[in-house]
Amino acid sequence: MMVPAPSLATSLNPATSTAEVKRAELREIDASTKWPALFLLGSAVGWLLIGTVFALISSFKMHSPEFLGNYEWLTFGRARTAHLNAVVYGWSVNASFAVAFWLMARLSRSVLRHSGLLIVAAVFWNVGVTLGIYGILAGDSTSIEWLEMPLYATPLLFLAYALVGAWAIITFRFGKSPHIYVSQWYILAALFWFPWLYSVAEIMIVFTPARGTVQALVNWWFAHNVLGLWFTPIGLAAVYYFLPKVLGKPIHSYYLSVLGFWSLAIFYNWAGVHHLIGGPVPAWVQSAGIAASFMMVVPVIVVAINHHMTMVGSFNALKYSPTLRFIVFGAVSYTLASLQGSSMAIRSWAEVTHFTHYTVGHSHIGMYAFFTMVMFGSIYYIMPRILLKEWPSATLISVHFWATAVGVIIYVVGLSIGGVLEGLLMNTPVLAHKLGLQPTDDPVPFLDIVRRTIPYLVSRSVAGVLMTVGHIAFAINFAWIIIRSTQPAASAPTLFRSPPDMEVAAQ
Amino acid sequence: MNRAPLIFLGIFFALAFSWTGIVLTNQISYGSLQPVYDETEGKSFPQQTPGLAARGKLVYQDLGCIYCHSQQVRRPGYGADIERGWGERQSVPRDYIRESRVLLGSMRTGPDLRNIGARQTDRTWQYLHLYDPQITSAGSIMPPHRFLFETRKIIGQPSPKAIQDKLPASARPPAGYEIVPTERAESLVAYLLSLKDTYAYPETKNVYVEPAAEAGKEEKK
Numbered sequence: 079m080m081v082p083a084p085s086l087a088t089s090l091n092p093a094t095s096t097a098e099v100k101r102a103e104l105r106e107i108d109a110s111t112k113w114p115a116l117f118l119l120g121s122a123v124g125w126l127l128i129g130t131v132f133a134l135i136s137s138f139k140m141h142s143p144e145f146l147g148n149y150e151w152l153t154f155g156r157a158r159t160a161h162l163n164a165v166v167y168g169w170s171v172n173a174s175f176a177v178a179f180w181l182m183a184r185l186s187r188s189v190l191r192h193s194g195l196l197i198v199a200a201v202f203w204n205v206g207v208t209l210g211i212y213g214i215l216a217g218d219s220t221s222i223e224w225l226e227m228p229l230y231a232t233p234l235l236f237l238a239y240a241l242v243g244a245w246a247i248i249t250f251r252f253g254k255s256p257h258i259y260v261s262q263w264y265i266l267a268a269l270f271w272f273p274w275l276y277s278v279a280e281i282m283i284v285f286t287p288a289r290g291t292v293q294a295l296v297n298w299w300f301a302h303n304v305l306g307l308w309f310t311p312i313g314l315a316a317v318y319y320f321l322p323k324v325l326g327k328p329i330h331s332y333y334l335s336v337l338g339f340w341s342l343a344i345f346y347n348w349a350g351v352h353h354l355i356g357g358p359v360p361a362w363v364q365s366a367g368i369a370a371s372f373m374m375v376v377p378v379i380v381v382a383i384n385h386h387m388t389m390v391g392s393f394n395a396l397k398y399s400p401t402l403r404f405i406v407f408g409a410v411s412y413t414l415a416s417l418q419g420s421s422m423a424i425r426s427w428a429e430v431t432h433f434t435h436y437t438v439g440h441s442h443i444g445m446y447a448f449f450t451m452v453m454f455g456s457i458y459y460i461m462p463r464i465l466l467k468e469w470p471s472a473t474l475i476s477v478h479f480w481a482t483a484v485g486v487i488i489y490v491v492g493l494s495i496g497g498v499l500e501g502l503l504m505n506t507p508v509l510a511h512k513l514g515l516q517p518t519d520d521p522v523p524f525l526d527i528v529r530r531t532i533p534y535l536v537s538r539s540v541a542g543v544l545m546t547v548g549h550i551a552f553a554i555n556f557a558w559i560i561i562r563s564t565q566p567a568a569s570a571p572t573l574f575r576s577p578p579d580m581e582v583a584a585q
Numbered sequence: 586m587n588r589a590p591l592i593f594l595g596i597f598f599a600l601a602f603s604w605t606g607i608v609l610t611n612q613i614s615y616g617s618l619q620p621v622y623d624e625t626e627g628k629s630f631p632q633q634t635p636g637l638a639a640r641g642k643l644v645y646q647d648l649g650c651i652y653c654h655s656q657q658v659r660r661p662g663y664g665a666d667i668e669r670g671w672g673e674r675q676s677v678p679r680d681y682i683r684e685s686r687v688l689l690g691s692m693r694t695g696p697d698l699r700n701i702g703a704r705q706t707d708r709t710w711q712y713l714h715l716y717d718p719q720i721t722s723a724g725s726i727m728p729p730h731r732f733l734f735e736t737r738k739i740i741g742q743p744s745p746k747a748i749q750d751k752l753p754a755s756a757r758p759p760a761g762y763e764i765v766p767t768e769r770a771e772s773l774v775a776y777l778l779s780l781k782d783t784y785a786y787p788e789t790k791n792v793y794v795e796p797a798a799e800a801g802k803e804e805k806k
Contacts, residue, residue, distance in 0.1 A: 140694075143718070143728045150732040155649020221646035221688060250589075258589060267596040274600060278608065283686075290681040292608075292616045294689045299607045307600070343599035351607060353691055356659040358676040360615070363607060429664055433655060433693035504693060505664040521665050524696050525724050532726070 105463075107183050110190040112464040114197050116560070118176035119457060121204045123556050125168025128211075130542075130549050132161035137542045141535040151215045159214050159226050166224070166304075167207045167235070170445065173453040174312040175200065175242055178265045180460055181319050182246050185262050186253025192245075199241035206234035222283050224301035232280055236273070243269045260335040261319045264311035267343060271307040275300050291359050295351065302350030305444060310342070310412075313452045314381065317409045320459055321388050324402045325395060330387035334380050341377040345370045352423035355432060371423030378416040385409045398573040400475045404455030407483055411447035418443065430506055435531065436497025439490045446545075447486045454478070454552065461556070462571060467564050469572035474555040476574060481548030489541035496534025503527045618682050621786055630784040631683050634776075641776025644733075644769045646686065653727070655690030656699040656780070670704060671697040672782060674789050680782045695727055703781035711774045712748050712766055720753065733770035739763050746771075 136158040138145045146152050183190050190196070210227030213219065218228035227235070246269050250262065279300035282288045288296060322329045329335060351359070351367025389406065396403050418440055422431055431437060458475065462468050469475060502510040507521045516522050620629040634642065645651075658672035666672060676699060681687045705711065710721055716734055718725040734748070736758050747763040758764055766774070 139728060140726060143726050147729045148731060150648075153648055153730070153732075154728045155652050156647075158652055159649050217647035219647055219649060221649060221651045221686065223651075223691065258592065263592060266592070267599075270593070270596055271600050274604070278604065282608070282612075287685050288612055289616050290618060290684070291678045291687055291689065292612050293687040295607055295611050299603065303600075303603075340595065340599075343596060344602070347600050347603035348606065354689070356663050357657050357689055358678050358680065360611065360678075363611060366606065425663075432664075433691065435694075437691070504669075507665050507668065521668050524669070525722060528694075528726055529724050535726075 103187065104184060107187070107189055108180075108463045110193060111180050111183055114190070114193050114200060115176045115180055115460065115464050117197055118172045118200050119461070119556075120560075121200065122169050122172035122176065122453075123553050125164050125172060125207070126549055127553055129161055129164030129169055130546050132157050132164055134539070134542050134546060136161050137535070137539045141532050141539065151217070156215055156217070156219065159219055160211050162224075163207070163211050163214060163226060165450075166445070167210070167227070168204075170309060170449060170453070171207075172200070172203070173457065174309065175203070177316055177453060177456045177460070178269070178312050179242070179246055179249065180464075181261055181315060182249050182265055185255060185259050185319070186250050187255040188249045188253040190249065191252065195241065196245050199238045199245070202234055202238035202241070206231050206238060209234065220284060222297055224304060225279055225283065225297070229284065232284075236276065236280075239273055239276070243273060259318075260329075260332075260339060261315035263339050264315035264318070267339075268308050268311035268315075271303065271311075271347075275303050275307065291357070294354055294357065295359055295363065298350040298353040299347075300350075302353065303347055306342075306346035306349065309445065309449045310346070313408065313412065313449045314338075314342075316452050316456045317385060317405055317412075320401055320405050320456060321385060321409070324399050324405070324459070325388065325392045327388070327392070330384050334384040338377045338380040338384060341373070341380065345373040345377065349374060349419075349423070352428065355423070355425060355428045368423045368425065372420050374416055374420050378413055378420075382409075382413040398575060400469075400472075400479065400572065400574060401455045401459040403479055403574075404451045404458065407479075408448050408450075408452035408455065411443055411451065415440065415443040415448050430501040430509075431497060432501075432505070434497040434501040434504070435493045435534065436501060439493030439497055442486060442493075443490050447490065451482070451486075454482070457556075461559055465559060465564075467559060467562060469555055470558045470562055471555055472572050472574055474551045474558075475572065477551040478548045478555070481544050481551065485541045485544030485548060487541075488544065489538055492534045492537030492541065496531045496537075499534075500527055500531045503530065615678055618679055620682065621679070621784075623784075630786070631680055631782075633683055634779055637772050637775040638779035639776075641769075641772035641774065641779075642686075644773040645776055646688070648730070648773075650698075651688045651690045653692055653694035654696065654698045655693050656697065657689045658697060658699050658782070666697060669696070672700045673703075674782070674785070676782060677786060677788055679786050679788065695725075698777065698780055700781050700783070702778040703783055706778065708774060708778065709748065709751065711777055712770065713751055715770060715773070716748060716752070716764070717756065720751075720756075730770070733767055733773065734764050735767050736762055736764050 135146060135152060136154060139147075139154045139157065143154075150156075179190070179196070182188075206227075210231035213228035213231060214226055218230075219226045220228060225232075246265065250266065279296055282296045283293050287293060318329060318335065348366055348370030351363050352371045355364050355368065357364075396406060421427055422437070422440060458469065499515065502513065502515055503522055504524075504527050507516065508519050510516045510522075511519050620631060622629040656676075658674070658676045659666045660675040661667045666675075680699075712734075714721040714727075715730045717729045717731065718727040719729075739761055743763055744765045747765050749757050749762070749764040752764070
């Protein structure tokens with residue numbers, strides 16, 4: 079392993095900026111981000127709760143279809159879509175905006191200019207999401223996966239996005255830092271990629287629809303890249319920043335982080351076609367999608383090694399730091415989600431799992447166990463620094479962590495087992511017979527499959543209730559830290575317990 | 586050292602690569618696929634969706650049917666779509682060229698619906714199934730769509746479309762009332778009944794056939 083020149087490594091690493099001057103500067107930068115960050119994070123938490131309610135409704139409906147069955151605006155197809163849009167465009171995007179520009183300001187060593195503009199953008203975004211979700215519930219959904227919001231909401235979203243993007247570039251340009259840390263690479267790339275994806279998808283599917291299944295290709299090129307080229311980079315940027323920051327030591331290898339970035343940039347954006355394996359689109363483009371999905375093993379392993387080697391020797395710190403615990407849970411989930419995703423692109427495995435609940439489980443490892451957990455960790459770090467006060471309750475943080483961690487594990491395990499069972503019975507009857515799951519080679523009636531998956535759908539509802547408990551604990555703590563009075567003197571960060579021999583730095 | 590322009594170029598070309606490959610190339614190669622004119626039938630295929638069915642498609646979209654029902658049949662030998670009777674042949678790109686919105690779907694919590702109009706042609710079955718799936722498919726987890734029906738007092742002649750006589754006794758309205766599908770239900774059912782890819786295009790005649798199946802047929806001969 080090549081060791082980078084010390085001067086480069088130290089200057090690139092956020093963990094080494096310990097001088098008092100820099101600390102004061104950071105405080106000034108943090109203060110400048112206060113209002114937009116608070117607005118975005120507050121909206122994010124609100125959407126998280128709304129999205130959770132829709133998630134529970136949809137999940138209950140899956141095994142008890144009569145639940146709220148008389149309300150058209152809460153029928154499964156709409157409640158489920160409202161859930162997806164609330165947690166993706168409401169919670170996740172708001173949180174990623176806040177985390178992205180907070181990291182960008184810090185890493186560029188640039189005070190946030192014209193923060194009013196950013197608040198305007200954030201208001202536009204949230205009005206757009208509200209309109210969009212209202213439209214979905216009212217029956218104006220486009221039924222294009224990940225692009226369900228009706229026409230009257232999307233231009234507002236695009237405008238808001240453009241403002242945020244432009245603002246981040248400006249912050250970067252005015253920055254004093256001579257070097258570009260890997261988190262900044264990820265954020266800049268994500269900010270550039272998303273509007274491209276979004277505008278092409280809106281134009282080619284909604285405004286002037288392409289003919290036939292070209293639409294489906296554009297749809298999955300967009301939908302998978304929202305995950306791969308927006309949420310993944312923002313999530314990884316946060317991990318790359320907070321892991322070394324909390325541990326107080328540099329990231330393991332600068333070169334690995336560069337390799338990880340470029341291999342992700344090159345391979346991920348071809349992978350989306352794996353959602354159309356076996357579908358009515360050209361075979362070559364399916365094969366390309368499968369190959370790219372498999373090549374994703376490269377960036378994932380590289381990033382995993384880099385993060386793991388950074389953690390080695392510091393696992394003890396997981397006992398104390400809430401931020402670290404969420405971030406590490408997220409980073410490990412990233413590795414798992416990505417390797418699972420690569421395997422799901424293999425034709426013979428896709429034959430079993432495609433169209434089943436297994437895919438839903440997979441998407442929740444990615445968007446929840448990875449991205450959402452990383453955002454939780456980031457928020458636990460950011461809020462005390464912009465408000466200059468500490469989290470009121472370590473117990474609530476602990477409840478939040480265990481309820482969501484155990485919840486998402488039950489969720490994923492349940493749906494994965496149920497999904498494979500469903501897939502074997504539905505798609506590969508011969509194999510299911512060989513495995514003793516059904517008496518003959520002939521496909522079993524569809525309703526038998528439905529009946530046999532219901533216990534797993536129930537397990538998902540149980541998991542959902544647990545996750546809801548975690549979210550409520552988080553929301554209480556979040557509201558509490560905002561309204562509690564400012565502490566007279568700067569205190570130590572809120573930890574799960576006090577480390578015996580560790581002097582904890584405040585920044 | 587400012588490497589920002591270089592990084593930006595890399596970022597640009599990374600996405601430009603897949604945009605060209607997945608979006609642009611396919612748009613050029615089959616984005617202007619044409620219907621096939623059949624001289625013996627004097628029609629071109631695929632046919633235009635009739636007006637009522639086209640309105641029904643909007644209902645299908647606004648209710649989010651796509652989240653449990655796909656509309657694509659995979660080839661024999663990959664999945665069990667054909668064995669399950671979801672179609673006579675695999676779906677091909679030409680099947681979709683008349684649709685301004687393509688609803689392939691990615692979940693099969695319920696069965697594929699690409700050919701539902703060919704396999705379940707009974708209009709009354711469709712209404713009853715929508716009204717309460719338990720009537721026709723006990724144990725289904727599909728939500729009921731009673732909100733697509735209207736319970737009203739019978740004034741004059743009872744409606745020929747009324748379905749209450751076919752409902753189980755417990756679900757029937759009081760005497761003098763009838764349950765009729767709303768216009769949305771009628772258009773949705775018209776759409777479902779219009780879903781059938783039964784025409785054989787040139788490209789569907791020489792699609793992949795599983796070798797084992799082929800061998801089996803020869804033995805039978």
